[in-house]
Amino acid sequence: MATPLVAVEHRTEPQDERTALTKEAFQRDFFNNLFYILGKFPTLATKNDYYQALAFVVRDRMLQRWISTAAAYTKQGSRTVAYFSAEFLMGPHLGNNLVNLGIHDEVRKAVTELGLDFNELLLEEDEPGLGNGGLGRLAACFIESLATLQIPSLGYGIRYEFGIFHQEIVDGWQTERTDKWLRFGNPWEIPRPEWAVHVKLGGYTEPYRDEFYRHRVRWVPDRLVAAVPYDTPILGYHTNTANTLRLWKAEAPESFDFAVFNRGDYYGAVMQKVSSENLSKVLYPNDEQLQGKELRLSQQYFFVSASLQDMFRILKIQKIPVERFHEKFAAQLNDTHPAIAVAELMRLLIDENVVPWEQAWDITRRTFAYTNHTLLPEALECWPLPLFAKLLPRHLEIIFEINARFLDEVRIRFYGDEERIARMSLIDERGERYVRMAHLACVGSHAINGVAELHSELLKQDVLRDFYELWPTRFGNKTNGVTPRRWMALSNPRLTKLVSSHIGDEWITDLSQLRRLEPLAEDAGFRQQWLDVKRACKCDFAAVALKKTGITIDPDSLFDVQVKRIHEYKRQHLNILHVVALYHRLRSNPNVDITPRTFIFGGKAAPGYHIAKLIIKLITSVGDVVNRDPAVRDRLKVVFLPNFNVKNGQRIYPAADLSEQVSTAGKEASGTGNMKFSMNGALTIGTMDGANIEIREEVGAENFFLFGLTTPEVGALKASGYNPANYLDGELKEVVELIRSGFFSRGDAELFRPLIDGLVHHDPYLVFADFDSYSKAQQQVSAAYQDRDHWARMSILNSARSGKFSSDRTIREYCDDIWKAPAVPIRLLTQEDVKV
Ligand code: 7GP
Structure with missing residues (x-):
């Protein structure tokens, strides 16, 4: 009898041979894939070949679910x-799919028995980094929760050939390299050229x-551009549901360049193909900063039109x-990037399906809902009218008509208030004319939401008042959430084991169950086990940091982490100003008793955002001095971990003692990293910003280090005429002088001047105003x-009380309040069921 490799107790249906994986079946299929898909044998096989052979074994097990679901x-x-x-x-998909299928540990054993290093194979996967930060990662957590909750759903987006750039640190500066994630192929996607659609652009x-x-x-x-769907299955945790992430790749339509080709313009035809493919070539690397580029608007329209056409199909x-x-x-609508969908659905209904305007508008509004993700004015998308007219002439006509009817409604409600009409118009006409995408999203939606309590309130009072x-x-x-499958079960197996050994494993799908850990906070033995787990995670991370930066860090120091x-x-x-302050204290009084700390930073700067890049340079420069200074005696270390991404995040969150969530109050819509830290x-x-407020409310004020001005205080200070120079005394002054003197830049007093002068003279985010309060809170941390x-x-209490921040809770709320989408449990089909 073969030993079953799969935990089956959560499933009710009979399993076929391919799903109830036995060790023998696993090993047979693994080598079959190596031979017959990859065309390799062990002597020549690379680690990546083995990774792919493993990925295909797993994918085979997913397909039965995928087909049954569809x-x-x-x-x-x-x-x-x-x-x-x-x-x-x-x-990366592999680890997550193993966890969600419930075969992670069994497969690890089977792979190890073959003499291969399971973790090394997992690391071979080039992660699909098709997003910049919070907004894109939230989308990923949401589609995983949708699958786990068995809600029929499709994720629609763009299959960028190059995702977010790869960051390297050269001489302390960020440098960007293209992210060639598709280089070795992508075992998780299936192209569906038979469902390609055409997307129109330009003309009249x-x-x-x-x-x-x-x-x-x-x-x-x-x-015309052809949009080809590439489908990736998204598994629910221990369910039979496998939903679809459908990403569109741009190609030249064969039929379209035919005419050009026949006229003998072969080169012209090829160029047309090249320019079509540009549409899905690269992700714009700007986070919360508008890129008013034509190609960006084309990308947005491209994926929205393809997706709506697909929905009609x-x-x-x-x-x-x-x-x-x-x-x-x-x-x-995940922010306004897809807001053109409002006009496109109207066009498809009116022009292509001859639905009358009023009815089309009713359908459109009932279809869409809009989530805003930022209050920063520079991120609000506005497209110059001439650009819009050139690319989407029909949509501009439709938007004008929507606007005319909408403004009539406003005129009647707010009789005589012409200023309001101008403010609310879908077209900004104060100077050069622009299409306001947030306004289009609002009028075309039946529900509008922010991503944390404070943010949703500020939307109502401010941007969307x-x-x-x-x-x-x-x-x-x-309020946002994150998936506990990736951010605990997969990334922190030690903690998962410890928690499950005490309260069972239901918390993985019902995170509120973590509350049952609360009494264990009073159990000395449990506390020791908890600390042991943390220490082991810190040792793991120390090894990663050493490998990637050459810096040795002490796992017994406090790991103080800011990654975003x-x-x-x-x-x-x-x-980093606070780090310099600590360093200054140490140098001024070498015997001062300080809590040894390791400051860990990670994150990418938009390539054109000079001050952000200079902040990275300051961090690495401070690190260069502090890490080497014998007077510090290893009590302070500063590490900038290059290329912060999902993979690295999975190793950082479990290792952190302290999570830095220090945005100016009223600026961070929610934050989601804050949740991953607290859970772990x-x-x-x-600060009192975004979801920090709700985290503090859940975990208790006594388990949270609060500092800084509140949103109303920030407003009042700015209104009264904030002068940062007024705060430049005491320790802060010494810190600023030290940086200014060139101490961290080999005597170059110019290097950090743009950053420091910006703070002294403008400081739009009130760094100086909050410095003192921050420094005091940090002293409490040390104590x-x-x-x-x-x-x-x-x-323990932080983790135990983090249940609210599961994306399962968030998705349930979307389903109940906005989507009205019930769960559809899936019965696994057998070969019998699917006979043609
Ligand atoms: C981010 C917000 O900055 C962050 O606070 C929030 O947690 C996250 O969205 C998810 O809601 N925003 C973006 O990533 C972004 O690009 C511009 O916003 C539209």
């Missing part, structure tokens, strides 16, 4: 969530009468009339860490 949805015509997002920051429109003498408009484009297969589009689909006054009931909050995109509002400079037992030092046993108690 068959059930098709047959039942299930209501489906379509999550529209220009970014999906998925991270003309009115005509159709065969029934009806007034119609025809869009005559000057360019699905309606047709399921024999659902187009008038019921909104009953079949709930579409979520006029819309709130017009439609108060459309506004709501959906580099941005002034996130205030990595506040953090890190304490937070943070608290001295009592390791009490620290363990606080750490």
Whole structure:
């Protein structure tokens, strides 16, 4: 009898041979894949070949679920969530799929028995980094939770050939390299060229009468691009559900360049192909900073149009009339990047399906809902009208019509308030004219939400105030969450084992169960085990840090971590100024008793964001001095871990003692890294911003290090005329002088001048105003860490009370309040069921 390799107790249906993996079947299939897919044998096989052989074994096990899921949805015509997002920051698939299939440990054993290093194979996967940061990673957590909750759903996005750039640190500076994640192929995707659609661009429109003498408009484009879907299965945890992430690749339509080709312009035809493929070539690396480039708008329209056309195809297969589009689909706009969908759905309904305007508008509004992810004005998308008209002439006409009807409604509600009309218009006409995408998203949606309580309130009071006054009931909050499968079960197996050995493993799908750890915070034995787990994770990370930076760090020091995109509002400079202050204290009084700390930074700067790049240079420069100074005696270390991404995140969060969440109050919409840290037992030092407020509320004020101005205080200080120079005294002054003197730049007093002068004279994010409060809170941290046993108690409580921050809770709220999408459990089909 073969030993079953799979834990089957959570499943009710009979398993076929391919799913109930035995060790023998695993090893047979593994080598079959090596031979027959990769064409290799052990002597020549690389680690990547073995990774792929393993990936295909796993993929085979997913396909039965995928097919069963698709068959059930098709047959039942299930209501489906379509999550529209220009970014999906998925991270590596293999480990997550093993966890969700419930075969992780068994497969690890089987691989190890073959004499291969399982962890090394996992690291071979080039992660799909198809996102910049929070917004893209949230989309990834959401589609995983949707699958786990068995909600029919499709993720729609772009299959960028190059994802977020690879960051290297050269001489302390960030340098960017292209991310060639598809270099060795991608075992997780299946192309579906048979479902390719054409996307039109440019040209002009003309009115005509159709065969029934009806007034119609025809869009005559000057360019066609083929959109080819690449599908990736998204497994639910221990369920039979496998939903689909459908990403579009741009190609030249064969038929279109035919004419050019026949005219003998072979070169022209090839160029056309090249320029079409550009559309999905690269992810724009800007996070919360608008790139007003034509190619970016083309990308947005490209994936939105392809996705909506795909949804019409699905309606047709399921024999659902187009008038019921909104009953079949709930579409979520992940920020304004896909907001053009409002105009595109109108166009498809009116121009291509001859639905009357009023009915089309009703369908459109009932279909869409919009999530805002930032309050930063520079991130609000506005497209210059001439650019818009050139690329999407028909959509501009439709937007004008939507706007005219909308402004009529505003005029009636707010009689005589012409200023309000100008503020709310979909077109900004204060100077050069722009299309305001956030306004388009608002008028075209039945629900609008922010991503944490504070952020949703600020949306109503500030950026979207006029819309709130017009439609108060459309506004709501959906506090973000993260998936505990990737961010605990997969990335922190030690903690998972410890927790499950005490409270069972139901917490993995019901994170509120972690509360049952609370009494264990009073159990000395458990606290010791908890600290042992943390220490082991810190040792793992120390090995990674040594390998990637050459810096040796002490696992018994306090690991103080800030990992996220580099941005002034996130205030990595506040953090590094404090590091310099500690260094200054040590040099001024070498025998001062300080808690040994390792400051760990990670994050990418947008390539054109000079100050952010200079902040990285300051961090690495301070590190160069501090890490080498014998007077420090290893009590301080500063590490900048290059190329922070999902893979690296999985090793950092478990190892952190302290989580830095130090944005200026009112600027960080939510944050989600803050949740990953807290779940894994890190304490937070943070401001009253984004989800920090809710984390503190859950874990208790006594288990959280609060500092800084609140949002109203920030507003008041700015209104009263903030002068940062007024705060430049005491320790802060010494710190600033030290940097200015060139101490960290080999005597070059100019290097950091743009950064330091910016702070002294402008400081838009109130770094100086918050410095003192931050420094004091850091002293409390140091003192608290001295009592390791009490620290363990606080750490346990952070984790135990993090249940709210599971993306399962978030997704349930979206489903109940906005999408109205019920779960559809999947029965596994057998070969019998799917006979043609
Ligand atoms: C981010 C927010 O900055 C972060 O606070 C939030 O947790 C995350 O979205 C998910 O909601 N925003 C972006 O990543 C972004 O690009 C511009 O926003 C639209």
